[in-house]
Amino acid sequence: MRLTLIWPGKTKEGFIKEGIKKYIKDLSTMAEVRVVEIKEEKGRPVEAALREEGRRILKQTGGKDYVLLDEKGKMMSSEGLARFLDGRDEWQFVLGGPYGLSAEVKGAAPAALSLSQMTFPHELARVVLLEQLYRAVSILKGRGYHHS
Numbered sequence: 001m002r003l004t005l006i007w008p009g010k011t012k013e014g015f016i017k018e019g020i021k022k023y024i025k026d027l028s029t030m031a032e033v034r035v036v037e038i039k040e041e042k043g044r045p046v047e048a049a050l051r052e053e054g055r056r057i058l059k060q061t062g063g064k065d066y067v068l069l070d071e072k073g074k075m076m077s078s079e080g081l082a083r084f085l086d087g088r089d090e091w092q093f094v095l096g097g098p099y100g101l102s103a104e105v106k107g108a109a110p111a112a113l114s115l116s117q118m119t120f121p122h123e124l125a126r127v128v129l130l131e132q133l134y135r136a137v138s139i140l141k142g143r144g145y146h147h148s
Helices: 014-027 046-061 078-085 103-108 122-140
Strands: 001-009 033-040 065-072 090-094 111-113
Touching: 001 046, 001 122, 014 033, 014 122, 046 090, 046 103, 065 103, 078 103, 078 122
Parallel strands: 001 033, 001 090, 065 090, 065 111
Antiparallel strands: none
């Protein structure tokens, strides 16, 4: 399985960087994982920044389907995420930055998932998604991580 995660900006918070590193390492034993950090727009009006980041995100997806992480997306259990991932070899996930995602990125996504009804800082959402992908792939591989 190949998993690509696309998000704007570098992760700055140390403990989150460590979490991302840990789950990429753990997940890499079962899947090919790639993180694409696109340039984050700073110092521009929010709408202009979102449009430019959105253009870069859509370019990175290569016209392939991707799963959007959005608070209005579908919520599912870890087992549900495993079923969702099952049967396909390649997945792309798109997460927003501090201002979210452009309407173009949201509109082009064939699927949207929500990590929680709660709101997370965009950097923390990165590590939460990676942990859930690790859990889901572990379930698919029969490792039983979902019981932890």
